[in-house]
Amino acid sequence: MTQPPEPRLGHPHLGLGVGLRSVHFGHILEHNPEVDWFEIISENFLDTQGRPRYVLEQIAERYPIVMHGVSLSIGSTDPLDFEYLTKLKQLARQCAARWISDHLCWTGVAGLNTHDLLPVPTNEATLAHVIERVRIVQDFLERPLVLENPSSYVTFASSTIGEAEFLAHVAEEADCGLLLDANNVYVSCFNHDWDPLEYIDAIPARRVVQMHLAGHTNCGTHLIDTHDGRVIDPVWELYRRAQRRTGGVSTLLEWDARIPPFPEVHAEVLKAKSHLAQALAGDLAEADRLQTPPPGEVEAGQLDASTPVSNPVAFLMTDAS
Amino acid sequence: MNLPPDSNERTRDGAPTLEQTQRWMQAVLMHPAGVASGVNSAAAREQIAIDANELEAVIPPSSRLTPERRLAVYSNAYTARLIECLAQQFPALVATTGKDAFADLAWGYLRAHPSRSYTLNHLGAQFAAYLDQSRPADLQEGDSLGWPDLLVDLARLEWHVSEVFDGPGCETSPPLGPEALSAIAPHEWPDARLNTAPSLRLVTLRFPLNDYYTAVRRGHKAEMPKPGQQFLALARRDYVVWRYELTPNEHKLLAALAGGESVGDAIERTDESYTAEQLRNSFYRWGRWGFFADVERPAA
Numbered sequence: 001m002t003q004p005p006e007p008r009l010g011h012p013h014l015g016l017g018v019g020l021r022s023v024h025f026g027h028i029l030e031h032n033p034e035v036d037w038f039e040i041i042s043e044n045f046l047d048t049q050g051r052p053r054y055v056l057e058q059i060a061e062r063y064p065i066v067m068h069g070v071s072l073s074i075g076s077t078d079p080l081d082f083e084y085l086t087k088l089k090q091l092a093r094q095c096a097a098r099w100i101s102d103h104l105c106w107t108g109v110a111g112l113n114t115h116d117l118l119p120v121p122t123n124e125a126t127l128a129h130v131i132e133r134v135r136i137v138q139d140f141l142e143r144p145l146v147l148e149n150p151s152s153y154v155t156f157a158s159s160t161i162g163e164a165e166f167l168a169h170v171a172e173e174a175d176c177g178l179l180l181d182a183n184n185v186y187v188s189c190f191n192h193d194w195d196p197l198e199y200i201d202a203i204p205a206r207r208v209v210q211m212h213l214a215g216h217t218n219c220g221t222h223l224i225d226t227h228d229g230r231v232i233d234p235v236w237e238l239y240r241r242a243q244r245r246t247g248g249v250s251t252l253l254e255w256d257a258r259i260p261p262f263p264e265v266h267a268e269v270l271k272a273k274s275h276l277a278q279a280l281a282g283d284l285a286e287a288d289r290l291q292t293p294p295p296g297e298v299e300a301g302q303l304d305a306s307t308p309v310s311n312p313v314a315f316l317m318t319d320a321s
Numbered sequence: 322m323n324l325p326p327d328s329n330e331r332t333r334d335g336a337p338t339l340e341q342t343q344r345w346m347q348a349v350l351m352h353p354a355g356v357a358s359g360v361n362s363a364a365a366r367e368q369i370a371i372d373a374n375e376l377e378a379v380i381p382p383s384s385r386l387t388p389e390r391r392l393a394v395y396s397n398a399y400t401a402r403l404i405e406c407l408a409q410q411f412p413a414l415v416a417t418t419g420k421d422a423f424a425d426l427a428w429g430y431l432r433a434h435p436s437r438s439y440t441l442n443h444l445g446a447q448f449a450a451y452l453d454q455s456r457p458a459d460l461q462e463g464d465s466l467g468w469p470d471l472l473v474d475l476a477r478l479e480w481h482v483s484e485v486f487d488g489p490g491c492e493t494s495p496p497l498g499p500e501a502l503s504a505i506a507p508h509e510w511p512d513a514r515l516n517t518a519p520s521l522r523l524v525t526l527r528f529p530l531n532d533y534y535t536a537v538r539r540g541h542k543a544e545m546p547k548p549g550q551q552f553l554a555l556a557r558r559d560y561v562v563w564r565y566e567l568t569p570n571e572h573k574l575l576a577a578l579a580g581g582e583s584v585g586d587a588i589e590r591t592d593e594s595y596t597a598e599q600l601r602n603s604f605y606r607w608g609r610w611g612f613f614a615d616v617e618r619p620a621a
Binding site: 043044046047048049050051052054071075076077081084106108109110111112113114115116118120121123125126129153154155156157158191192193221222224309310 | 336337338339340342343344346347350351377378379380381383384385386388390391392394395397398399401402403405406435436437438439440441442486487488489490492557560561
């Protein structure tokens with residue numbers, strides 16, 4: 001790239017949004033809450049001809065919609081699924097999606113789908129593979145793809161490039177956008193003994209189209225991205241640092257397990273307003289380490305001795321009841 | 322790390338390729354007996370031939386977790402997530418079997434039918450058939466219907482409800498109401514063809530499960546029904562799935578109409594106990610319930 005891209009690849013700063021979940025359908029249709037925008041899980045609306053699609057049509061008339069997918073499997077060595085991509089493109093047209101995002105991950109091989117967001121070894125071979133597939137997808141969708149950093153629980157001996165640098169290369173060379181999930185940065189960095197500030201600083205800020213916020217579960221020895229609670233202070237700290245670099249991008253809160261009533265979810269994302277203002281005012285000290293101690297010492301997400309599950313079902317499917 | 326015999330697909334530095342890594346990891350995390358067994362499985366060793374105690378060659382430890390425990394995060398989540406998904410698709414079945422027994426059935430199903438779709442909405446499509454085919458032989462009491470049959474029928478009913486919920490409906494193109502049906506001239510009826518609404522689904526059950534299903538979905542305790550045939554029609558109105566009980570004659574008539582037969586031919590399928598008044602009442606109710614999308618009148 002000889003010219004730096006426009007900030008956010010030219011996409012608008014939509015403000016503070018909430019992940020659309022079926023338990024909140026009734027509340028949203030009845031109360032028209034003053035939310036800036038909604039993000040949908042694309043797969044939940046691709047095939048339905050029933051109420052979920054009807055609700056989406058109603059909501060898309062009143063709010064900007066962004067499509068967030070979980071099955072693109074951009075890092076998989078299986079062929080791309082063009083039937084899926086065709087449906088994705090149709091849905092984007094029907095709900096006037098502002099952009100389409102998915103994750104830097106693979107979900108399955110040999111025709112199977114684990115329905116998990118599995119990490120890739122970050123090395124030159126994977127980089128070339130992912131860049132080629134992002135280009136193909138973008139050509140097909142006729143729009144830039146926006147890729148999110150996933151939460152992960154393993155690394156690979158064959159990795160030779162840091163994950164943030166890997167994402168930066170993908171974004172620059174495939175000319176795509178990035179969805180920077182501050183909670184995922186925190187979770188993965190804790191799990192892999194990485195420095196979250198270095199991670200944030202290695203992300204090319206002008207490529208960041210959107211940020212995600214969520215809660216996670218502290219299992220003591222590791223963190224799991226359960227989307228089941230409030231955003232903790234160290235994640236807000238990462239959020240402020242990232243937003244200072246981006247100059248302000250659309251922000252979305254995900255809450256997918258033990259989902260509270262809509263006003264509570266909305267109130268949580270509205271907290272981002274003051275963090276964003278603080279970040280953009282430029283009065284933040286440039287820390288060289290997180291100001292909040294790591295989990296296990298003072299504060300963390302839900303401490304849970306059971307077996308928490310990443311990407312909970314409410315994130316992946318709608319409720320037909 | 323021992324390379325498999327035909328390892329010429331390896332990268333230059335001897336590391337496994339991306340495809341080998343992914344096929345190996347998938348075999349490990351989907352293995353029903355956990356990570357160590359997964360690593361030692363033939364499917365995993367075909368890709369990367371290491372033992373469980375050599376895992377660090379592929380997955381380094383973190384400062385707090387061994388490679389095996391790191392992989393177990395994915396392995397545990399795979400099982401728990403997909404069982405939870407099936408539990409959401411079959412809530413009445415969960416209420417009937419209890420959570421633990423349901424989890425055992427679901428896990429057996431997932432091993433036999435792992436997801437091949439981009440969406441979880443299709444995950445339970447083969448569950449009823451799986452329950453039917455995998456019933457324990459010692460619970461089979463001759464030809465009589467038993468507990469496994471009830472579970473099969475309940476799973477079928479729940480899946481039909483899901484399909485009608487997400488399938489095509491008449492919400493944007495109103496079906497024929499009673500008035501439209503009564504506008505069909507008497508002489509046109511025998512040769513008319515009533516095209517059924519796209520959401521209409523006819524279900525034959527071997528247990529009268531309709532009231533039982535309603536009760537357990539409402540969280541009520543309900544007595545398990547004894548064997549007995551029940552005919553249901555499922556249809557969607559205003560995005561809500563409704564269940565209607567049918568008499569045997571109504572079922573025969575509707576099935577024939579849904580199969581494309583003319584009204585006259587379809588009525589021929591019913592027996593003499595179906596009186597003309599009952600017939601009129603049936604069509605009136607079906608009009609109210611939106612069972613018919615449109616009518617093809619005979620050519621003049």
